[in-house]
Amino acid sequence: MPTITETDLTQKVTRTITYSFKDSNDPNKPATPTAVTQTTEYKRSALVDSKTGELLGYTAWVVDGTNQFAEITSPVLENYQASPTSVKAMSLTSKDVEAVRAGTYASLNQTVVYTFVGKVTTTKDPDGGTTTVTKNPNGEVTDVNKTWPDGDKTHVHVDVDTGVEHVTETPNGKQPLPIVTVKPGQTVTVGKTKIHNDEPDGVVTLTHDSGDSKGSLVTVIDKNGEPEYSYLKEQTGISYKPEVQNSGSEKVTQVPKLSTVKVTKTSEKKQATTKKATLPQTDEQTDKTSAVVGMSLLGMILSWVGLKRRKHDAD
Known part of the structure; x- marks a missing residue:
């Protein structure tokens, strides 16, 4: 074989x-x-x-x-x-x-x-950090990546079906902290970042204290994926919506630097009081001058009438 x-x-x-x-x-x-x-x-x-x-x-x-x-x-x-x-x-x-x-x-x-096949937009933040927003082909925000000026990083992943967000916070020079789940309407704080899930009306609001004297920077991401900024201290209520410039598949947004200079406005009540105090003084001075001129003219007229009468009597 x-x-x-x-x-x-x-x-x-x-x-x-x-x-x-x-x-x-x-x-x-x-x-x-x-x-x-x-x-x-x-x-x-x-x-x-x-x-x-x-x-x-x-x-x-x-x-x-x-x-x-x-x-x-x-x-x-x-x-x-x-x-x-x-x-x-x-x-x-x-x-x-x-x-x-x-x-x-x-x-x-x-x-x-x-x-x-998604779309990435990168924004330079007014505090020196960056915000990167990723949207799917349907235009829905799926991810938000924040790099703060102190080196901390925040990643928010959005479940477009449920609105639930999963947040990963990475302190500067350290390992990522455990992933935190944030339900719509819920607020959690991880590290130095406070995260509020704005679903279903918005996406997310991030507040981070980087030690800036201006205060904590608040970043709000709306449904269109566009960020708006405000400082929690001194700039409360003042928001900035940057204009985005296309650069290929990536958008880079320049944001004007926020100023912490306080603008002091004179209240309407104070202005009205000042106006009221000034204008009567001007009118009073005018009235006094007019009175003096009037009395002088009257005296001249009476003197002239008296002279005419005495001359008439003499004749």
Whole structure:
């Protein structure tokens, strides 16, 4: 009998599906999905002449058990488009398996590429920090990233279906603090940042104390993803809505520097009092002058009349 080994009659074929990302300006790029490995085993039989023991050949390769090259749906990643959306099922012929054994078969491996389809807007904040807002293709805000001037960072992820927000606070030079869940209408404080979930009317309000003498900067993100700023101290109620300039797929917004100079306005009541106090003095002076002139004229007229009468009596 010829020498026939297990490797002559069995063959393992493996397909690996990997995932990768195209370059983008997305600050919230998710973790790369775990590669998927599929293995299918094939078998065949040897044909031997029972009289001479001569090896006549082999039967065709057939699947030993179940074909494991099933269709794999590409994982769904928020704000990303997968290509392809699924890796199709595959069945190898006996000829294909022979090609795999010989190393002449084109690679069975496949790669799914993810392309960022969201929109990123970056704003330079008036306190020196930055605000980055990410929106999905439907224009809904999904993420807000704040870098504060003291080096702290705040990341807010918005569940567009439920309105629930997940907040990660990373103090400067330290590890991220545990993720905190903030329900619509709820307010929580993590580190030096206070987070208020403005859903469903807005997105989020972030207040952070960076030690600025102007006070804590309040950043409000509305449904359009546009930030508005105000200082909690000295500037309460004064807000600034920056104009955004497009720069490719990324928007960079310049915000005017906020001033802490207080503008003192004279109240209407005080102005009215001042006006009232001044105007009568002017009128009084005018009346006195008019009275003096009038008396002088009257005296002159009376003197003239008296002279005329005395002259008449003399005549």
